[in-house]
Amino acid sequence: MKIITAVRGFKDILPGESEKWQYVEGKAREIFGNFGFREIVLPILEKTELFKRSIGETTDIVEKEMYTFTDRGDESLTMRPEATASVMRAYLEHSLYASESVVKLYTIGPMFRRERPQKGRFRQFNQLNAELLGSKDPRVDAEVILMLIHFLRGVGVSDAQLEINSLGCPACRPAFRDVIHAYLAGKSDGLCEDCQRRLSTNPLRVFDCKVEGCKEIVSTAPLLIEFLCGECRDHFGEVQAGLRQFDTPFTVNARMVRGLDYYTKTAFEVTTGALGAQNAIAGGGRYDRLVEDLGGPESPGIGFAVGLERLIAVAPIPDEGVVGKPDLFIAALGKEAQDFAFVLCNRLRMAGARIETDYAARSLKSQMKRSDKLGCRFTLILGERELQEKKALLRDMKGSAQQPIGLDDAETTILSILSKN
RNA sequence: GUGGGUGUAGCUCAAGUGGUUAGAGUGUCGGGUUGUGGCCCCGAAGGUUGAGGGUUCAAGUCCCUCCACUCACCCCA
Secondary structure: OOOOOOOOOOOOOOOOOHHHHHHHHHHHHHHHHHOOOEEOOOOOEEEHHHHHHHHOOOOHHHHHHOEEEEOOOOOEEEEOOOOHHHHHHHHHHOOHHHHOOOEEEEEEEEEEOOOOOEOOEOOEEEEEEEEEEOOOOHHHHHHHHHHHHHHHHHOOOOOOEEEEEEOOOOOOHHHHHHHHHHHHHOOHHHOOHHHHHHHHHOHHHHHHOOOHHHHHHHHOOOOHHHHOOHHHHHHHHHHHHHHHOOOOOOEEOOOOOOOOOOOEEEEEEEEOHHHOOOOEEEEEEEOOOHHHHOOOOOOOEEEEEEEHHHHHHHOOOOOEOOEOOOOEEEEEOOHHHHHHHHHHHHHHHHOOOOEEEOOOOOOHHHHHHHHHHHOOOEEEEEOHHHHHHOEEEEEEOOOOOEEEEEOOOHHHHHHHHHHOO
């Protein structure tokens, strides 16, 4: 019979790898907590309409990458392709803006996009999202980016590149759109097929194209940064000034465009060279109009997402140190000894020690091998002979020294020895 | 969605131009004198060679189809 395998693009995170995830998540909780962020746990399914309205009808994500289905009845539901929309939905649904002027949230969980899998790209992938709502102060932009960089350094990623840009606001972007459209329209022959289409749907995307011809045309094109309104220009300047007050080197990439429509003003991306083509480990930006567009009060916000698979792939997390080793292996010989081991083993575990044993009635030799392989600090040898004498042999696996231990108070004796090692 | 690459034991890989019972390392299990780990030695289990079809006296090897994995385009975390 053919075995059933996981769905294409969906991965298992096995022991050995899962400890790394725990480590990274722990670091995130610690650091984000220091910055005043609190966790929000969100559903994975949302009404399709939420993503259409927030991400944008004409984005690739909404047009062709969503797992969407019709629930019993006629409601269209979608497995979330990103988290920000859900955070905004919850923010509105529970009127979180009412209790605090500034709300800081983070969430960790899986996202779903039906793309062709490749290195660093999966159909189910996990993101760590942080969102700050209720402030349009440029220092907040710098603070959020600083938190991200600090977190990445915290898990050992220090050679990543931070790029920032400003995408303007409803006051200046439409004007620039016209300028760039006029510029590109005159050179449309040199553009690739995709970009010709983008000309009418979203001309700014042409800046992001990797086709040589398009890159060339774009390289001499006017830049949005040059057309920012006064407010956006000042804001961008202050964000940069804020970042410079900390050790966070960045470059301004005027051609960076983000794939979601809701971004305004500040946009940023963190990339690394070690990931192949999918080199972005984190990205984010400001979205001052999103909450309003979803029918809520004026709530400017900024946030980012970290791709956990990608982060864990590049973070130098040592295997040892995240996986603990057992304190003691109990090698029991014979039925009676095994019964004794069964009780002692579980009592010790409940007392907080990390104990292994096995009930397969193997030879002492193979049990010693197992203890060694597991990296146990001690082995307790318990055979019929020991049982009769009411003692067991505690072997130190480092120096091979053995000492007898009375069975009557074995639990306390062992715990006291373990606590000293 | 479009290309390229790769599919042999749990894992990493061998098997000159088609030619006996498809091998090795590693891992697993057992053994190397009575009940003592590591190093070393011996043994065992473990394969429908991704699946199906074709060519041939003969296919892991050549051809076709499908599937999976993988890298890249695209897009993004």
